Amino acid sequence: MSNVFEEEEGPPMEDASRQAHWENVYATKGENEVSWFQQSPAPSLELIEQAGVTHTSAIIDIGGGASRLVDHLVEQGFEDVTVLDLSAAALTAARSRLASHLGASAERVRWIVADVTTWEPLKRYDIWHDRAAFHFLVDANDRAAYIARLERGLRIGRHAIIATFAPEGPEKCSGLPVARYDSASLGQTLGPAFKLVHTRRHEHVTPWGSRQMFQFSVFRHES
Numbered sequence: 001m002s003n004v005f006e007e008e009e010g011p012p013m014e015d016a017s018r019q020a021h022w023e024n025v026y027a028t029k030g031e032n033e034v035s036w037f038q039q040s041p042a043p044s045l046e047l048i049e050q051a052g053v054t055h056t057s058a059i060i061d062i063g064g065g066a067s068r069l070v071d072h073l074v075e076q077g078f079e080d081v082t083v084l085d086l087s088a089a090a091l092t093a094a095r096s097r098l099a100s101h102l103g104a105s106a107e108r109v110r111w112i113v114a115d116v117t118t119w120e121p122l123k124r125y126d127i128w129h130d131r132a133a134f135h136f137l138v139d140a141n142d143r144a145a146y147i148a149r150l151e152r153g154l155r156i157g158r159h160a161i162i163a164t165f166a167p168e169g170p171e172k173c174s175g176l177p178v179a180r181y182d183s184a185s186l187g188q189t190l191g192p193a194f195k196l197v198h199t200r201r202h203e204h205v206t207p208w209g210s211r212q213m214f215q216f217s218v219f220r221h222e223s
Contacts (some may be wrong), residue, residue, distance in 0.1 A: 018113065019086045021176070027089045041131070043202045043216050044161065048073075048127055050198070051159040051218065054056065055079055060153070062116050063133025065090040071098055074105050084112040084119065100136040101125040116145030117145035126221060128153060128160040132214075135164035135178040150162065151193055154221045166201060166213040183217040194219035 016181040055077045061069055064083035073081050085091050091111045098106040112119070116133065119217070128150060137143045154160055163181045165173070172178060181189070183199035203211055 010200060013133065021050050021174075023087050024071065024081075038068065038204070041072065043163070043200070044069055044129060044131055045072055047161045047198070047200075047216060048129065049217055051127060051161070053078075053085065053127060057124065058082070059127040059129065060084060060125045062128065062130040063136075064094070064129075066093040067131070068096070068097075069129070069131075070094060070109055071102070072101055074108055079108055079110060082110040082112060082125070084114055084116060085114055086113070086115050088113045116149060117142045119148060119149060123153075124155040125153055126155055126158045128158075128162075130161070131163040131216075132165075132173070134162055135180065136173070136176055137178050138177050146189055150168075150190070151221070156221050156223065158221055159197070160190075160219045160221065161216065162219070163202070163214050163216040166215045169213045182215055186215070193221060193223050195222050 037210070045160055056079055058080040059073060059078060061067065062084050063086075064070060065085050065087060067083075070081060070083050083091060083094065091113060095106065095109070095111060099107065117137070134143075134146060150160060152163040164186065165178055167180050167182055169180050170178065171180070183196055186195045187194065196217060197220050200216050202214045202216055203213055204214055
């Protein structure tokens, strides 16, 4: 795979401000200066392993930003890894970090600059991973657009791992409102095509010591 960015022609006008927000965040803050920074994405890695993946499984990280999940996946030998994010600055940071310590192995990764609500998947994935992207979609139309892409982009019988703020989690993140979920309300939102197979709660500690409660839920694409 090439590690050159794939980018849509440009976001619709209603999405441009959302993209500008995230470009500004990643252009002005360091990797560990944002609340969602994780040194090790252990919950995600554990759930991906439990989903029965192999090294040839196709994995996409939605809203991956500068997350270190991609580093761990490449280090573990996964050959088909894609990271999608609105922010080119975030993906540049992740790609540079990956290349600096993994060299040519970083070229396995496909990087896509896009808004998941308007992106059109060109293939189907075995794992759809999303840590803290879906909960920013507070508009029902945006949620519906996301779910339509999830249905088209995830193979039948394969798994979506979606982490959001739990009901008692923050009401805002990065200055933006969020929608909070437990596994039941998230499953209801995703609809009958997705069956809940596992859920867990996770307390995330920000770089400055604040505690945020997340829920991680795994859904199988049924139809």
